[in-house]
Amino acid sequence: MTSVAVIGGGIGGLTAAACLLQAGLDVHVYEQASRLSEVGAGVQVSPNASRILHRLGLAGPLAATGVKPLAWHQRRWDNGRTLLRAPLAEALEATYGYPHYQMHRADLLDALVGALPPERIHLGHRVVGLTDGGDDVDVRFAGGQRVRAGVVVGADGIHSAVRQALFGADQAHFTGCVAYRGVVPAERLGHLGLEVTAQIWLGPGRHFVHYFISARRLINFVAVIEQDEWTRESWTDRGDVGDALAAYAGWHPQVRQIIGAADETFRWALFDRPPLPRWSRGRVTLLGDAAHAMLPFMAQGAAQAIEDGATLSACLRQLPPVAALRRYEEVRLPRTSRLQEMSAGNKTRFHLPDGDAQAERDSQMAEGSRSWSFNALGWLYEHDAGETSLTAHGSRT
Numbered sequence: 001m002t003s004v005a006v007i008g009g010g011i012g013g014l015t016a017a018a019c020l021l022q023a024g025l026d027v028h029v030y031e032q033a034s035r036l037s038e039v040g041a042g043v044q045v046s047p048n049a050s051r052i053l054h055r056l057g058l059a060g061p062l063a064a065t066g067v068k069p070l071a072w073h074q075r076r077w078d079n080g081r082t083l084l085r086a087p088l089a090e091a092l093e094a095t096y097g098y099p100h101y102q103m104h105r106a107d108l109l110d111a112l113v114g115a116l117p118p119e120r121i122h123l124g125h126r127v128v129g130l131t132d133g134g135d136d137v138d139v140r141f142a143g144g145q146r147v148r149a150g151v152v153v154g155a156d157g158i159h160s161a162v163r164q165a166l167f168g169a170d171q172a173h174f175t176g177c178v179a180y181r182g183v184v185p186a187e188r189l190g191h192l193g194l195e196v197t198a199q200i201w202l203g204p205g206r207h208f209v210h211y212f213i214s215a216r217r218l219i220n221f222v223a224v225i226e227q228d229e230w231t232r233e234s235w236t237d238r239g240d241v242g243d244a245l246a247a248y249a250g251w252h253p254q255v256r257q258i259i260g261a262a263d264e265t266f267r268w269a270l271f272d273r274p275p276l277p278r279w280s281r282g283r284v285t286l287l288g289d290a291a292h293a294m295l296p297f298m299a300q301g302a303a304q305a306i307e308d309g310a311t312l313s314a315c316l317r318q319l320p321p322v323a324a325l326r327r328y329e330e331v332r333l334p335r336t337s338r339l340q341e342m343s344a345g346n347k348t349r350f351h352l353p354d355g356d357a358q359a360e361r362d363s364q365m366a367e368g369s370r371s372w373s374f375n376a377l378g379w380l381y382e383h384d385a386g387e388t389s390l391t392a393h394g395s396r397t
């Protein structure tokens with residue numbers, strides 16, 4: 001039985017480990033932190049990802065805390081006019097067979113931890129180097145420990161040490177966007193009578209997203225603003241609620257009241273990378289943000305990390321290690337590259353200044369033009385990453 005060392009215990013690494021275990025592989029996760037944790041924020045889990053999670057037996061935990069939004073509602077920044085409203089909930093589930101959830105990241109992580117026996121997760125293990133000896137890989141950790149594994153999967157995030165070991169050091173690209181993220185107890189905003197929808201407010205140089213999480217007890221928001229540079233060493237920072245409010249001066253009262261109800265916010269510099277030409281070398285490969293960091297403007301970073309794990313385990317079930325990793329990359333790379341490009345493109349589409357281009361965008365949205373319609377995303381949501389027929393381009397034929 002092939003042994004697999006997954007480096008990184010985030011959403012991507014834990015999903016991969018659960019899929020690999022289910023496929024009968026001998027898998028262990030090595031996480032640098034002394035405990036598994038996620039940032040206090042929300043994540044949208046679209047049907048292409050919930051399909052994989054349900055198959056891991058997680059439908060129960062996801063339904064317990066995940067919120068199924070009624071619709072995807074895009075609105076204008078100042079007067080709240082509806083630009084586009086696409087039904088989610090039953091309509092989406094009926095079409096794709098699996099729900100769209102809005103979740104607290106910690107709830108999703110807890111569900112994934114529950115899918116793995118505790119002895120398979122090794123905390124306090126920071127990878128500092130690895131050597132592929134041909135028959136197996138020698139992995140070295142900061143504390144001096146070493147393990148040997150038949151396959152190594154770098155699920156260690158955007159700063160990936162495994163990617164650096166494979167392909168050398170490189171710099172992530174600052175996208176010119178900074179996100180303020182926050183969660184607010186829903187009872188504080190009861191007077192707004194908020195619908196259970198994912199609302200996306202589009203305005204010049206910025207946008208604002210909010211939705212319910214944690215069985216509707218909390219409202220998650222992400223406020224994205226364009227900024228020329230990020231000069232701080234850290235990529236995350238405590239953000240001032242007053243600064244976030246100032247950035248949304250003149251915006252609709254609903255947006256401002258949600259921001260104003262937060263006790264604290266965190267500021268995130270948003271980085272991405274251009275698609276890599278390859279992810280694998282010999283018995284080592286990459287997964288999730290380590291492989292394909294993207295702007296969150298398609299809400300697909302974690303969803304694609306989840307898909308990666310399902311395809312990787314399908315490949316390793318069917319092929320010997322080196323061929324499996326090559327096939328995995330071949331199947332996944334075109335799909336994630338497409339999403340990296342679409343996510344970057346949405347920065348422009350979401351942030352148009354008021355004027356001709358914005359009026360044209362709004363009328364396309366109102367007409368449900370093909371590129372703005374939900375049906376246009378059928379290729380994204382219907383894809384079954386675990387049922388990999390091993391065709392190229394990440395799509396089933």
Ligand code: FAD
Binds near residue numbers: 031045158305
């Ligand atoms: P990470 O979550 O970064 O996990 C990497 C893990 O590896 C960490 O636990 C880390 O401690 C560990 N690690 C790092 N280095 C080492 C090492 N040397 N040795 C051992 N362990 C190591 N995606 C969606 O699908 N839907 C959304 O709605 C969505 N919204 C987003 C909103 C914002 C504002 C942002 C910034 C992102 C959003 N994303 C969303 C993207 C999503 O958060 C990421 O794509 C996803 O979390 C990546 O998961 P990962 O497991 O690949 O990496």
